[in-house]
Every structure is written in C-alpha cells, then in structure tokens.
Amino acid sequence: MGRSTLEGRFRVIDVSPDEVAEVVRELFEDGCYYATGMGVDERPLNGRFAVYHAINCPKRGVYVILRLTAPENRPSVPSITPVLRGAEWAEREAHDMVGVTFENHPNLERLILPEDWPDGVYPLRKDFPYNRKMAGTEGTAGVRGERHDEATMSVPLGPYHPLLHEPEYFELYVREDRIVGADYRGFHVHRGMEKLAESRMTLNQIPFLAERICGICGCTHSAAYCQAVEEAAGVEVPERALYIRSLMLEVERIHSHLLWFGVACHLLGFDSGFMHFWRAREYVMDIAELITGNRKTYGINLVGGVRRDLSGEKIQKTLKLLELAEGESREVIDNVVGMKELIARMEGVGVLRRKDAREIGVVGPVARASGIDTDVRRDHPYAAYGDLDFKVPVYRGCDVLSRFLVRVDETFESFSLVRQILENLPDGEIINEEYSLPYMEFGLGSTEAPRGEDVHMVLTGGENQVYRWHPRAPTYNNLPAVPLMLEGEDVADAPIIIASIDPCFSCTDHVSIVDAGSGRVLWRGPLLEGVERLRR
Amino acid sequence: MGRIKLMGLAVSIGKVTERYPFAPVEVPDDYRGKPVIDPGICTGCGACASACPPQAIQVKEEGEFRVVHLFLGRCIFCGRCQDVCPEGAIRLTTEFELATPNHDDLHQFVRLRMVRCVRCGRPFDTYRHLVRSLREVPFIEGERLLLCPECRAKAPLDWLEGGGDGNEG
Ligand code: SF4
Ligand code: SF4
Numbered sequence: 001m002g003r004s005t006l007e008g009r010f011r012v013i014d015v016s017p018d019e020v021a022e023v024v025r026e027l028f029e030d031g032c033y034y035a036t037g038m039g040v041d042e043r044p045l046n047g048r049f050a051v052y053h054a055i056n057c058p059k060r061g062v063y064v065i066l067r068l069t070a071p072e073n074r075p076s077v078p079s080i081t082p083v084l085r086g087a088e089w090a091e092r093e094a095h096d097m098v099g100v101t102f103e104n105h106p107n108l109e110r111l112i113l114p115e116d117w118p119d120g121v122y123p124l125r126k127d128f129p130y131n132r133k134m135a136g137t138e139g140t141a142g143v144r145g146e147r148h149d150e151a152t153m154s155v156p157l158g159p160y161h162p163l164l165h166e167p168e169y170f171e172l173y174v175r176e177d178r179i180v181g182a183d184y185r186g187f188h189v190h191r192g193m194e195k196l197a198e199s200r201m202t203l204n205q206i207p208f209l210a211e212r213i214c215g216i217c218g219c220t221h222s223a224a225y226c227q228a229v230e231e232a233a234g235v236e237v238p239e240r241a242l243y244i245r246s247l248m249l250e251v252e253r254i255h256s257h258l259l260w261f262g263v264a265c266h267l268l269g270f271d272s273g274f275m276h277f278w279r280a281r282e283y284v285m286d287i288a289e290l291i292t293g294n295r296k297t298y299g300i301n302l303v304g305g306v307r308r309d310l311s312g313e314k315i316q317k318t319l320k321l322l323e324l325a326e327g328e329s330r331e332v333i334d335n336v337v338g339m340k341e342l343i344a345r346m347e348g349v350g351v352l353r354r355k356d357a358r359e360i361g362v363v364g365p366v367a368r369a370s371g372i373d374t375d376v377r378r379d380h381p382y383a384a385y386g387d388l389d390f391k392v393p394v395y396r397g398c399d400v401l402s403r404f405l406v407r408v409d410e411t412f413e414s415f416s417l418v419r420q421i422l423e424n425l426p427d428g429e430i431i432n433e434e435y436s437l438p439y440m441e442f443g444l445g446s447t448e449a450p451r452g453e454d455v456h457m458v459l460t461g462g463e464n465q466v467y468r469w470h471p472r473a474p475t476y477n478n479l480p481a482v483p484l485m486l487e488g489e490d491v492a493d494a495p496i497i498i499a500s501i502d503p504c505f506s507c508t509d510h511v512s513i514v515d516a517g518s519g520r521v522l523w524r525g526p527l528l529e530g531v532e533r534l535r536r
Numbered sequence: 537m538g539r540i541k542l543m544g545l546a547v548s549i550g551k552v553t554e555r556y557p558f559a560p561v562e563v564p565d566d567y568r569g570k571p572v573i574d575p576g577i578c579t580g581c582g583a584c585a586s587a588c589p590p591q592a593i594q595v596k597e598e599g600e601f602r603v604v605h606l607f608l609g610r611c612i613f614c615g616r617c618q619d620v621c622p623e624g625a626i627r628l629t630t631e632f633e634l635a636t637p638n639h640d641d642l643h644q645f646v647r648l649r650m651v652r653c654v655r656c657g658r659p660f661d662t663y664r665h666l667v668r669s670l671r672e673v674p675f676i677e678g679e680r681l682l683l684c685p686e687c688r689a690k691a692p693l694d695w696l697e698g699g700g701d702g703n704e705g
Contacts, residue, residue: 205589208614272542279552293568293628299614307619308566331545335538 009231009380010054010063010444017078020068024055024080024087027064032057033361034086035446035477036455038470039094041125042069045440049075049100053087054444054455056361058379063444065457070100079105086361089480090472097124112187123195130192130199151175157494159188166505170482170498177490182483186505194469202464203229203437207301210456213471214504215296216259219252220449221471222301224456227382228469229303232443232460233436238429239384241305246384247421248291248298249447250414255284256450257411258329260502264404265336267496268345276332283325287318305431315422326415333408346401350485350497353398357481364452365410366478366501368394369402376448383447388420400500407502437462449474451502475504563630568613570631573606573646578625579665580604580648584617593617597650602662604646608634623668653684655691660684 015023028034035056042050048069055064068077079102081088091102092111099122102108110117116136122128158169167188173181193213197206210225211218223245230237258281265273285295292298292308300306336342352362357370367374375392377385393409395402439462446455452474461467478501485497554561563569580602585593592610596603606626617626636642650659651666661669661684669681680688 201589202586204616205587208589208612208616212612270539272546276542276545279549282552289567290564293564293566293615294613297612297614299568299612307615332542335541335545338538338541 010065012065012067012442015066015068017068020066020078021080021083023066025083027055027057028084030057031059032064033358034084034090035063035361035453036457036470036472037087037090037094038457038468039098039100039124040459040468041098043072044126047072049098051077051094051100052457053080053090054457056453058374061380063380063446065442065444075099076101076103078103081105085359086477089476098122099125112190123192130195152180155491168503168505170494172486172491172494174491179486179489179491179494182486184479184483186479197469198466203466204302206466206469207303208299210471211297211299213473216256216504217252217449217451218296219248219298219300220447220454221456223249223383224445224447224454225458225469225471226301226303227445227447228443228456228458229460229466230443231445232441232458233438235304235435236432237305238432239426240428241430243384243421243425244306244310244430245301246388247418248300249383250417250421251284251288253414253450254325254411255281255288257407258284260407261333261336263499264496265342267499268342270342273332273336280325280328280332283321283328287321290314290317302431304433304435305429307431309430310425315425319419319422322415322418329411337408343401345496346399346404347397348399349489349493350400350500351398352481352485356484360481361477362452362481363474363477364449365403365406366452366481368392368406370398371396376446376453380446384421387424388417390417400496403500437464440467451475451504452478473504475501479503563632565630567630567632568615569629570608570634571606571611571613571617571626571628573604573626573644575646577623578604578646578648579623579668580646580662581622581665583620583622584626587616587620589614589616597659600650600659601647602650604648606644608642651682653687654682655687656684658684
C-alpha cells in the first residue's frame with residue numbers, strides 16, 4: 001500500500017489495482033460496509049483519473065478511503081462489485097459521469113444518464129463545460145426482459161410513487177397477487193448539482209444548494225458538506241456552533257420521523273393517524289421557525305459554524321413547544337402501536353435479511369431494523385454528539401414493523417437530545433471565519449440523517465471553490481434493497497414496503513445533467529438490474 | 537383500543553386548521569421573508585450579489601448608473617445578503633405573501649449615479665460608495681480614489697504630490 005494520510009475521521013489510502021479487491025474483502029469481513037464512491041477527473045493535476053471508494057468502518061470509528069488512479073489514455077480500474085455488491089451503483093455512476101471503466105463489473109449499464117445521452121460524453125469531466133447543451137441521440141427504448149413466463153404480468157408502479165409524490169419507477173412482476181420480482185429505475189430528476197457547485201459556486205454558497213438536496217432532511221446535507229470542508233481545511237468550529245448544529249439536526253429528525261409515521265398510517269388506510277401525527281409535528285415546525293427563521297431549509301450552516309445564535313428567550317419558548325410536541329407524539333404513538341390491525345399489516349412484511357442488508361450496505365433505520373447496530377452519531381461523533389447521551393435502537397425483525405419501531409424509539413431519543421442540548425449549551429462564538437482553503441485537500445463529512453448515513457466528499461479547489469463535491473444521500477444505499485423486500489409479497493403491500501425505507505427518490509438523483517427531451521422514452525427492459533444482480 | 541382513543545382525542549381537540557388566509561398567521565420577528573433594499577443607504581458595492589447563492593441579486597452598469605437588481609423569483613430567502621451587506625442596506629422582512637399577478641412586483645431596482653474617472657473619464661464607481669471610501673482612507677490616498685482602478689495602477693504615486701503631470705486631460 002502506498003501513501004496514507006491519517007485524519008481523525010478518515011484515512012486516505014492509495015491502493016494498487018491488484019490489491020484493491022483483497023483489501024475490500026478484508027474490510028468487509030471486519031464489519032465495514034460500502035458507504036459511497038466517486039470518480040474524479042484529476043487530469044489537470046496529474047494526467048490521471050481517480051476513483052475514491054469510501055468504506056465505513058463503524059467499529060473503528062473511521063472511514064477508509066481507497067483511492068485508485070488510472071492514466072488518461074486507459075481510464076480503467078478493476079471493479080470491486082464482485083467482492084462487495086454495495087459498490088455497484090457508485091461504480092456505474094463514476095462510469096456514467098467521469099468515464100472510468102470498471103473491469104469485471106457485472107453490469108456496467110447506464111445508471112444515471114438518460115438513455116438518449118450520447119456515448120463517450122462525460123459530464124463531470126473538467127473539460128465538459130457546465131452550461132453545454134447536448135442534443136439527444138436516438139436512444140434505446142429498451143427490450144423487455146425475457147425472464148418471465150406467460151403467467152407473469154408486469155405492473156408498473158410509477159412514474160410517481162402513489163403517495164410520496166416523487167418520481168420513481170418500479171416494475172413489479174406479478175403472478176396472481178404475488179410479486180415475484182421487481183426492478184427499479186430512478187434518476188429521473190438529476191439536476192447536475194455537483195457540476196453546478198464545482199463550476200460556478202463559491203464555498204459558502206454550496207451549503208444552500210446542499211440543503212436543497214432534500215425537502216425534508218436538508219440540514220443534514222448542509223452540515224455534512226460543511227464538515228467535509230472543515231476536515232479538508234482544518235477549520236476549528238466553536239463548541240456553541242457544534243451544539244446548535246446538533247440541535248437542528250435532531251429537530252429535523254423529529255419532524256421527519258413524525259412525517260413518516262403519518263405517511264405510513266395513510267398508506268395503511270388509517271387517515272386519522274396521519275392527521276394526528278402531523279398535528280403533533282406542527283409544534284416541531286414552529287420550533288424550527290423560531291430558531292432559524294423558517295419551517296424548512298433552516299439555512300443555518302456555513303463552513304466554520306452556524307449563522308444564528310439562540311437567545312435565552314428562544315430557549316424557553318423552544319422547551320415549551322418541545323413539551324407539547326413530545327406529549328402529543330407519545331399519546332398518538334402509544335395508541336397507534338396498540339392497533340392490532342395496523343401492526344398486522346407491517347409484521348413479517350417486506351423482509352430484508354441481515355446478510356443482504358450488510359452486503360448492500362443499507363443505512364439508518366433500515367439497517368437497524370435488520371439487526372445491524374450502526375449510527376454515525378455514535379460511531380463517528382460529529383457536531384455535539386460526543387457529549388450527549390442517547391441509545392441506538394436495534395431491532396431484529398427485518399420487516400416493516402421493525403423499521404417503524406426503530407423510528408419510534410429514535411424519535412423519543414431525539415426529544416431527549418434536544419433537551420440535553422438546550423440545557424448544556426456552551427457559551428461563546430458561533431462561527432470561525434479565520435481559515436484559509438488549501439488546494440486539492442480531501443475531506444469527508446458524514447451525518448446520521450433521519451434516513452441513515454449521509455456522506456459528502458470534497459476536494460478543495462483553493463480560491464474559495466471546491467474542485468470536486470460528491471454528496472450521497474442515504475436512500476442511495478437503501479433503494480437497491482427494495483426489490484428484495486418486495487419479492488414474494490402481495491401487490492397491495494408494495495406501497496408500504498417501498499415507503500418503509502422512507503425513500504427520498506429525488507435526493508438520490510443528485511448528479512446528472514438532464515437535457516430537454518430526455519426521459520420521454522420509458523426505459524423498461526434492460527432494468528432487470530437491481531434484484532437480478534443482487535440475487536446472483 | 538387505540539382507534540377509539542384517537543377518535544376521542546380528535547373530538548376533544550376539535551379543529552386545528554388555521555383560518556388563514558381569512559385570518560393572519562403570525563411569524564417570529566426574525567422570520568426570513570422578502571428581502572428589501574433601502575435605496576437611500578445602498579452604495580452599490582455588490583457584496584450581496586457575490587454572496588447570493590442563486591444569483592437573485594445582480595449588479596449591472598447602465599451608462600451613468602449602477603443598478604442593483606433584486607429578483608424575488610430567484611430568491612431562496614437565505615439572508616446571506618443581509619449577513620454580508622456592509623451598510624445594513626438590505627434586510628429580510630417578515631413579509632411572505634409574495635404571490636402576484638404582476639411580474640414587476642417581484643423586482644426591485646436601486647439606481648445609483650456613477651463617478652467618472654478624473655483621468656480617463658470612464659464611470660467606475662458610485663458616488664455614494666466613493667464618499668464612503670473617502671471617509672475611511674487618508675486624504676492623500678483619498679484623492680487617488682478619484683481615478684478608476686486602471687488609471688490608479690498606472691499613475692505614479694507622486695502624482696498628487698506635484699510630480700508627474702497632475703493635469704486632467
Ligand atoms: S435572501 Fe438569499 S437568495 Fe434572497 S437575495 Fe438575499 S442572498 Fe439572495
Ligand atoms: S445592498 Fe448592501 S451589499 Fe448590496 S450593493 Fe447595496 S450596500 Fe452593497
């Protein structure tokens with residue numbers, strides 16, 4: 001192994017193509033999982049392309065970043081998907097966007113770019129201008145998969161989820177009323193955020209773009225981005241700022257989980273539960289508005305700290321609202337959990353076995369409901385979490401009910417966290433603006449979003465810019481598990497199973513450039529990817 | 537029997553839906569609503585425009601004027617402009633009802649007269665910004681501020697001390 005730099009939260013290791021598979025296998029056997037990966041066009045610096053694989057090692061409290069490079073004239077590295085299937089999407093993404101080939105990848109099909117995107121054009125290469133418009137090519141309408149017999153019907157679920165009002169497309173293969181297989185096609189709403197940020201935004205503008213990755217858990221993205229830059233540039237963040245960050249991240253988790261409980265009730269046909277949850281959630285929205293000036297998109301994080309302080313009066317008001325929110329949520333949850341008919345719809349449904357969950361690298365409540373004890377707040381403490389007490393709930397049911405119960409426990413842990421933060425808020429500054437940005441320094445920031453681990457990687461660009469920014473939302477890691485959860489289930493359960501990962505389809509689709517005219521062809525056949533790939 | 541209890545709860549709580557828009561809703565004093573520029577204070581320095589993430593503020597030069605143009609259709613109500621404005625000229629208000637049939641309601645223009653360079657005659661800064669700068673630099677240096685940046689770079693330092701040709705034109 002070559003050069004390695006030791007940072008607190010991560011270690012970047014240059015690996016050779018011959019040893020990468022072995023290293024990955026050992027890490028996986030040691031309890032690590034595939035967090036995310038990115039391709040980088042480093043040609044302006046060294047004439048090479050690079051791939052950064054980020055492997056989360058929760059037990060050791062470190063991310064191992066395996067860096068592979070390949071020369072410009074032969075941009076090809078060995079695929080690690082055959083040893084760790086969690087890498088499948090990240091490698092396909094790097095192939096689409098940067099044009100790195102992964103040798104022996106089982107399915108190096110397009111993942112992100114639309115099917116009428118011309119071959120050989122890679123939008124995240126540095127010589128591709130951010131504002132270039134591409135004329136679409138003919139495109140392949142796709143051939144229907146042949147793996148299903150006459151008795152199997154295919155049922156499209158999409159292009160919008162029936163409830164989540166987000167673009168997604170699942171194709172369910174159904175025999176009688178049973179789902180025998182499922183495919184997923186996403187990435188319909190890529191906005192090219194990475195390119196935009198790298199090309200024409202400044203360091204402290206990007207947090208506001210990052211925050212808009214998700215309409216529900218945006219604060220977690222701006223926090224992860226800021227942390228990544230702070231790691232890269234060695235910025236000391238004042239303690240009070242760290243506490244305020246944790247505060248808003250927990251407020252965000254509470255409202256996000258309450259929202260999800262409401263959605264779950266609605267999907268299960270219990271609309272008054274939906275309304276009760278959302279009624280309780282309003283107090284939490286008021287807290288956010290009081291502290292940050294808005295119900296959503298808090299706009300609180302900047303590199304080096306936070307933008308708004310918290311007065312004693314606001315703390316008192318927040319505590320009052322918190323009590324109302326907690327009391328009401330408790331009452332509603334206790335009653336909902338007491339409803340046998342709801343529990344029966346969730347128990348034993350949408351099973352994701354622990355082994356599959358590990359190999360795919362699912363995160364957050366989905367992982368914790370399949371018996372995996374992981375939580376970025378505890379394993380890689382950031383913001384104020386090192387100082388705070390909280391339990392990480394783990395359930396072993398592997399089903400929708402377990403995912404529900406994990407979120408129930410977490411919600412009340414978060415109420416306690418908010419109280420701890422408000423009671424122990426340290427005095428002092430809220431932002432440190434005295435730092436300088438190094439050139440081409442790597443940084444990784446990760447947070448435990450309501451939906452699981454959220455990872456942002458950056459390479460700094462000096463001059464108040466980033467050279468490369470790669471955000472990875474938790475749903476990116478959870479979605480490939482959904483086809484497995486669907487298999488063997490009733491069609492009627494598909495909506496709640498899909499919703500059980502609390503998916504954020506659009507957040508997953510953060511990266512590409514969608515040209516006018518694309519997306520008209522509904523790609524179907526070749527998408528026997530996800531589940532088929534995973535089943536092998 | 538969760539279902540029955542929750543039904544009872546709904547009855548005892550009654551209606552929670554706000555009467556809005558038939559009754560006003562309250563927002564906190566430091567709510568992040570519509571940004572407004574005070575045209576009497578703004579110097580046209582452009583700091584807000586450089587900080588604004590979605591480029592909702594643009595500064596353009598139009599002949600004798602510099603125009604600070606705020607377009608609410610792009611604004612994300614982040615308040616970065618307010619953070620960085622050295623004059624306290626731009627502030628976020630608590631106003632949030634911005635829907636309008638008239639596109640013009642979404643634009644604010646601040647027009648500021650420019651100063652011409654005493655040497656080359658090119659308009660290069662707003663009067664107001666120049667006056668501000670004059671207050672902050674020593675007198676000798678201050679007069680050099682009457683030159684546009686290019687001429688300033690060319691002019692020898694002793695220009696104002698009697699050396700060189702101090703004549704205009
Ligand atoms: S509030 Fe934000 S988006 Fe709106 S003008 Fe100010 S800086 Fe720009
Ligand atoms: S509003 Fe403030 S920051 Fe913007 S141009 Fe005017 S003085 Fe400068």
